[in-house]
Amino acid sequence: MTVACPACAVSTVDGDRFCESCGTDLSAPTGPSFPPRPPAGAGEPAGAAVWRSSRAADGPCAACGGPAGADGYCDGCGLRRDAGLEHAEDDLPGVTAVTDRGLRKGRNEDAYAIGVTGGRRAVVVCDGVSSAPDSDTAATTAAVAAIEVLTGGGDVAAAYRAASAAVAVLAGSGAPFDAPACTFLAAVVEDGQITVGWVGDSRAYWLDGDGAHCLTVDDSLAGQLAAAGIDAGALRLSAQAAALTRWLGADAPAGDPHLTTLRPTTAGVLLLSSDGLTRYPAWTGAVGGDGGSDGGGGVAQLARRLTAFARDAGGADNITVAAVAFDPGPPASDPSRGAP
Amino acid sequence: MTEPSSGVVAEVFQNEYLPDGATLVDAVVTVTAGGGAGGVGAGGAGPARAGAPAAEVIMVDCSGSMSGERIVQARKAAAVAVDTLRDGVAFAVVAGSDWAQMVYPEQQVLAVAGDATRSAAKQAIRHLKAGGGTQIGAWLTLARELFLADRAEIRHAILLTDGRNGESARTFQAALDQCAGLFVCDSRGVGQNWSAAELIKVAEALLGTADGMKDPAGLEADFRSMIEAAMGKTVAGIALRLWTPAGARVRFVKQVHPEILDLTGRRTDVSARVGDYPTGAWGAESRDYHVSVQLDPGTVGAIGEEKLAARVSVVRSDEVLAKGLVRAVWTDEIARSSKLNRRVAHYTGAAELASAIQEGLAAREAGDTVTATARLGRAVQLATESGRSDTVQLLARVVEVQDAHTGTVQLKRRSENKDVDIDAEIAALGSRKTTRMRPS
Numbered sequence: 001m002t003v004a005c006p007a008c009a010v011s012t013v014d015g016d017r018f019c020e021s022c023g024t025d026l027s028a029p030t031g032p033s034f035p036p037r038p039p040a041g042a043g044e045p046a047g048a049a050v051w052r053s054s055r056a057a058d059g060p061c062a063a064c065g066g067p068a069g070a071d072g073y074c075d076g077c078g079l080r081r082d083a084g085l086e087h088a089e090d091d092l093p094g095v096t097a098v099t100d101r102g103l104r105k106g107r108n109e110d111a112y113a114i115g116v117t118g119g120r121r122a123v124v125v126c127d128g129v130s131s132a133p134d135s136d137t138a139a140t141t142a143a144v145a146a147i148e149v150l151t152g153g154g155d156v157a158a159a160y161r162a163a164s165a166a167v168a169v170l171a172g173s174g175a176p177f178d179a180p181a182c183t184f185l186a187a188v189v190e191d192g193q194i195t196v197g198w199v200g201d202s203r204a205y206w207l208d209g210d211g212a213h214c215l216t217v218d219d220s221l222a223g224q225l226a227a228a229g230i231d232a233g234a235l236r237l238s239a240q241a242a243a244l245t246r247w248l249g250a251d252a253p254a255g256d257p258h259l260t261t262l263r264p265t266t267a268g269v270l271l272l273s274s275d276g277l278t279r280y281p282a283w284t285g286a287v288g289g290d291g292g293s294d295g296g297g298g299v300a301q302l303a304r305r306l307t308a309f310a311r312d313a314g315g316a317d318n319i320t321v322a323a324v325a326f327d328p329g330p331p332a333s334d335p336s337r338g339a340p
Numbered sequence: 341m342t343e344p345s346s347g348v349v350a351e352v353f354q355n356e357y358l359p360d361g362a363t364l365v366d367a368v369v370t371v372t373a374g375g376g377a378g379g380v381g382a383g384g385a386g387p388a389r390a391g392a393p394a395a396e397v398i399m400v401d402c403s404g405s406m407s408g409e410r411i412v413q414a415r416k417a418a419a420v421a422v423d424t425l426r427d428g429v430a431f432a433v434v435a436g437s438d439w440a441q442m443v444y445p446e447q448q449v450l451a452v453a454g455d456a457t458r459s460a461a462k463q464a465i466r467h468l469k470a471g472g473g474t475q476i477g478a479w480l481t482l483a484r485e486l487f488l489a490d491r492a493e494i495r496h497a498i499l500l501t502d503g504r505n506g507e508s509a510r511t512f513q514a515a516l517d518q519c520a521g522l523f524v525c526d527s528r529g530v531g532q533n534w535s536a537a538e539l540i541k542v543a544e545a546l547l548g549t550a551d552g553m554k555d556p557a558g559l560e561a562d563f564r565s566m567i568e569a570a571m572g573k574t575v576a577g578i579a580l581r582l583w584t585p586a587g588a589r590v591r592f593v594k595q596v597h598p599e600i601l602d603l604t605g606r607r608t609d610v611s612a613r614v615g616d617y618p619t620g621a622w623g624a625e626s627r628d629y630h631v632s633v634q635l636d637p638g639t640v641g642a643i644g645e646e647k648l649a650a651r652v653s654v655v656r657s658d659e660v661l662a663k664g665l666v667r668a669v670w671t672d673e674i675a676r677s678s679k680l681n682r683r684v685a686h687y688t689g690a691a692e693l694a695s696a697i698q699e700g701l702a703a704r705e706a707g708d709t710v711t712a713t714a715r716l717g718r719a720v721q722l723a724t725e726s727g728r729s730d731t732v733q734l735l736a737r738v739v740e741v742q743d744a745h746t747g748t749v750q751l752k753r754r755s756e757n758k759d760v761d762i763d764a765e766i767a768a769l770g771s772r773k774t775t776r777m778r779p780s
């Protein structure tokens with residue numbers, strides 16, 4: 001059975017979650033109250049902005065079919081509607097992201113968003129702070145707010161500001177000290193340059209034949225010490241040393257994101273990950289000797305392989321892995337697909 | 341959480357973690373209205389509410405048993421109450437016996453408080469005489485008629501009695517039902533013949549306080565503080581609105597602080613899953629409510645799943661002033677699910693103590709020695725555990741305490757000494773007053 005995409009009228013295959021042509025979310029209910037996401041740049045399919053995220057679809061309650069209340073709980077059975085999906089995978093040309101609840105956490109409080117527009121590839125990974133309430137909402141809200149800016153042509157700092165503002169307003173006026181919170185990590189790959197911005201402890205790595213090079217410094221005492229070349233392990237720091245010193249939320253310290261740029265001269269993979277993967281140092285062994293850029297099936301396989309590794313290693317936390325293929329040459333007019 | 345500028349905050353205290361398959365969710369909701377000027381609604385867009393029109397009816401028992409020192413003190417207390425009224429408040433003083441009679445003004449209307457009316461009212465109060473019986477329902481019915489003929493928003497009454505109601509339970513209940521929702525009534529027992537159960541009935545129907553004392557000398561100060569509290573109310577008709585999920589049953593909704601008031605039976609359905617529980621008039625104050633919800637066993641969440649057990653909001657008509665969420669999260673970690681929320685535990689214990697005393701005294705009254713001994717024994721045990729030595733002492737007038745820690749008691753033979761009985765009634769009322777836990 002085929003149905004027409006509600007946005008661009010191209011026929012779609014039953015079971016598709018998104019329109020192949022314009023990227024409209026097909027699972028979203030249509031109608032006056034839920035207008036389909038307007039496809040950015042509609043009318044010029046070749047360079048149209050397309051993005052995907054781990055945000056859960058709107059619509060009736062998964063348990064009882066009831067409508068959702070404004071507070072995120074079902075009006076029928078009271079089931080909490082998680083902001084993000086328990087497991088999600090998305091592939092865009094040269095970009096793949098995977099998120100998974102893991103084995104121990106009750107819900108997935110990580111979120112990703114990936115987007116492609118023109119020659120630009122953008123990735124956002126956010127990790128909900130588990131000690132704060134509704135962290136899944138914070139992470140999903142931040143990721144979506146950021147990717148909308150990045151696929152609209154904005155830079156990483158602008159994406160951070162949009163995400164930060166969107167998360168800050170989630171807090172109820174009753175308890176600002178107990179506000180939804182998350183980390184922020186975003187990267188833009190464009191014109192042979194990689195720009196990474198972050199706040200918190202989600203990390204970006206550059207993977208090439210030489211191994212994994214961390215591009216970010218965690219916003220924690222332990223992270224700062226490690227960046228300064230001090231062996232934090234030998235100091236026998238308390239668990240408090242890993243506590244975040246910066247985050248997004250109504251109660252977050254003010255400031256700009258950390259930014260770093262690089263212009264690799266070789267092909268490789270930009271990897272973004274929540275600490276659900278990097279808490280297992282052996283993860284680098286699962287990358288593959290070639291940086292995972294080929295042979296292992298490209299970035300699509302790499303992201304899935306690393307997610308599976310983190311689950312097998314114990315799955316103690318939510319896992320999110322996003323991988324972007326990098327080629328130092330000028331961006332190809334038809335970028336090769338990550339998945340064969 | 342508070343709604344923007346309503347001046348009201350609702351906070352939920354609970355252990356949301358439930359063991360696998362569990363369906364019972366308990367929470368304490370603390371509602372605090374405007375610590376600043378004006379109280380409820382003061383910050384809203386509407387006009388300042390500090391001067392919301394108020395009406396007051398003072399009902400004084402003038403039955404035959406009031407003669408002597410009691411009627412003297414009752415006159416003094418009523419006069420002080422009149423003096424405490426704010427200028428402009430509509431008021432009346434009613435003498436209660438086998439019927440209700442206007443003391444001031446003479447006609448069946450409310451007078452407007454001012455220097456002249458206050459002094460005329462006090463003059464009339466001086467002539468109060470004792471004689472006849474006690475028909476409390478008739479007094480309340482007159483108060484109701486007076487309030488209905490007036491447009492005041494804040495309606496408050498004081499009821500003073502020294503005896504037991506002479507009406508049938510049905511007549512009394514019918515009068516209470518007619519008055520419910522129209523005005524708030526604080527009731528007071530004085531002397532040695534009143535019944536705590538009757539005062540509690542008035543309190544629960546009319547959302548007021550109930551108290552009792554042996555010595556009428558304390559009435560004056562008590563009346564003053566009741567009127568002062570009533571004059572501090574700025575808005576009436578506040579309700580606690582409860583949404584519960586499909587298939588859930590509200591086990592109870594109780595005000596648990598400052599006094600225990602069971603509101604469960606006072607629900608008005610708003611829709612299939614939403615009901616309102618009246619809370620009366622509010623000033624700048626804070627109250628605690630204990631909400632207990634039994635979820636549908638067929639819809640219990642899986643491990644790790646989170647559901648809403650209730651949405652609690654504070655409403656005035658349909659305007660939401662504040663709201664809070666009562667949640668349920670199922671877990672297989674016993675360390676989490678077995679934890680008792682301190683506030684919930686505190687008020688659960690306080691409510692059990694209050695009902696053990698009330699049920700024990702009711703059984704004693706009915707001659708059911710076995711139940712009376714069991715319930716009063718439990719009351720002694722609970723009061724001992726929670727350090728309420730004043731309650732234990734009062735209970736020791738009606739039971740012989742053999743072991744306070746195990747609650748082993750023997751019912752004393754009823755004597756002609758009414759003083760013994762009234763101590764038990766005072767204990768029954770006193771145990772309804774709760775203390776708050778210090779924030780931890």
